[in-house]
Amino acid sequence: MQTENPLREAIDCSCFAVRRAARMITQHYERQLRASGLRGTQFTTLTLLSLAGPLPLTVLAEKLGTERTTLTRNLQVLLSRGLVTERESNDKRIRTLAITPKGTAAARAALPHWRRAQSLLSDQLGASVVQGLKLAATGATRLTSRHPAVSRGRKKR
Secondary structure, eight states: OOOOOGGGGGGGOHHHHHHHHHHHHHHHHHHHHGGGTOOHHHHHHHHHHHHHOSEEHHHHHHHHTOOHHHHHHHHHHHHHTTSEEEEEOSSTTOEEEEEOHHHHHHHHHHHHHHHHHHHHHHHHHOHHHHHHHHHHHHHHHHHHHHSHHHHTTOOOO
8 A cells, every 4th residue: 555645735836836837938038039139037127227217236136026146147248238337326335227228229129029929928828827927926026025034045033
């Protein structure tokens, strides 16, 4: 007689499901944006900077829902291509990022590719699933804002 494996319930893990969906959706956007020369993360960063204006690195990371170290690594290409500029404030610890005219042009040139990705995603998944993704993202943002130390992988003190 075989005993039921107690790990069986973990196969329905919400974290695993969301991470898998995120990887598949990211790959879809990457394929559509490839011709523009931008990655999905780069397009999103440029779009956010275009809409919000110059932002401190920490604020930009928060708005993107990413770690500062990950954003710093991802910004290297945008900075080296002249799509984003970086300047220090009076407080040397604060770096402010801004989109350049070249960055605005790159984001606008990528927009038709992004629109196609959006449209295909909606066609394939359906509007209700896409709306569910947005609701899940909003809910997850509320979850992490209630437990910021835990959400960033650090123990509370």
